[in-house]
Amino acid sequence: MDRTTLLAQRLVTQRLTAAPADPVRVVGEALAVQSQDAPMARWSIGMRSAADDGVVSRAVDEGRLVRTHVLRPTWHYVLPEDLRWLLALSAARIERSMGARHRQLRITEAVLERAFAVLRETLTAQGPLTRRQLHPLLPTTGFPEQGQVVGHLLLVAELRELIVSGPSADGQHTYVLMDDLIPTVPERTREDLVRDLTARFFAGHGPASVKELTRWAAVTQAEVRSALGDLGLSSATVDGVELWWDPTAVAEGTRPRRAHLLPTFDEATLTYLAPSWERVPGHPKGDRPPTYARVGGGVVICDLAEVGLWQRRATGATTRVSLDLSPSVTARQRKAIAAEAQRLADFEGRPLELAG
Template identity: 35%
Template structure:
């Protein structure tokens, strides 16, 4: 029984992860589907988008990133994600404070207090204003000239703080070097949502693209407190299907009804046995966190 349920949930997830069945026409549509796509391993992360879109090359994805049609920043968790310009602002406002709270101990150990971070952000903003795009090494030099200690891991956390606060995001690559740009210049038309709208939007995106999934899955993925994750689920629950497994020992939600033949969800190509290479990111192959005992 448990094995049959596990296989069914896995097959449904393979479909919602876009590993079988129809693909999107554009990499931007893939990012929109997931809400945010983990991308700390830059090359494999680009390939992951191309795997889920029709006829896309590495050069195509790279151009979208260079042009700012897809952005890369720290959001959801303390790691990089691809995100659309339209979504970056509200997503950071919703989850950024939570990620900063989760990483506060690192900032304390590095001696990065609020005054230092404010001075750093002001320095970074001035350096990037007017369409300037600088590498982290160049930002380090700018910060040093302003009298800010950037030794060790301090510069990494200073830059991540600026990302999580919605000040900066990715600029176009310069050769093989990543650059940073002001978010307001790269995403001038970013959507603005209030906290309730943002929570509902993120919740629906997650369970649509990652379901069947549990409440704890969503909490881990979004970094939100479980109380907030539950509230988001209550907001959009009418748009999802809830399924209890083993008399409620495991509860999952997803965006289409159970019991529908797989042929109604997948193209014939997706029904064949397939082997797919996955990039080495936990969000892509994470199991359901609440598993009932056999």
């Protein structure tokens, strides 16, 4: 396997060039879709399906997709049936990783128990509520920025399987009691959970490396390598890196697309370390490392290379897409990139305003 074959296969595996699928299937195949930038996470799902933003949003509102903190201390979309076992695998390690921050915020176990009691009582009585509605009800710790305290109280309540995101209300996500939405699952050994995680990750992201999986989820390289033995995965070495994938999950490329507007947190950009997309000469970021604070935009991939950056702004009347491309981009490539910008605007149901 050479680099070109590798990058093309990843696009197929991630359904960017394979046949579109229902949004629920897209998320199930990925196992988890990072979603702190929720509008762009929905676009990530939309690129892999034939759905528009309304269809993806309805799947969330109806509980067929769940947005919560899991795998790492950040938001992800997952399927309801996958949430509890993923939390069993990752929640304790995520919470331990935040210990120093919780001490700064003066969040103790006693504070957490008071917060959990408020959440149980309030959500049982009133149903779905937004963070803004819950904010004045939750206990204070004396830390001067209560908003940060509230954010972490809610996060730990998610990790401990008390609450989960519910339907949107006035453009804001709500919280509901997890037991009202998410089915319970039998207790399983950590080895069994790591085995399922490993199988699902390489089926939905391969070819990928063991290091990429341990970066993606709260597991160790030793745990992953122990799980690899009986999964029947294929492997190859590209640029000195051993990569793994599930040969039974390999799809065919049926939607050849030259260009993709990939959000900063898209699984096709965020997952991979190396080998990954190479920048063309004249790229606006030059040799500077990627940054992961860019919301509402991301990178432009064209002909299996990173050719520039894009930014989206929804004005209400239009979807404005601003492009910052390498001067080496050809007229035909620019046409393909513009077509992807139009696809984003169509996904959001607004006329396109293209700049750059």
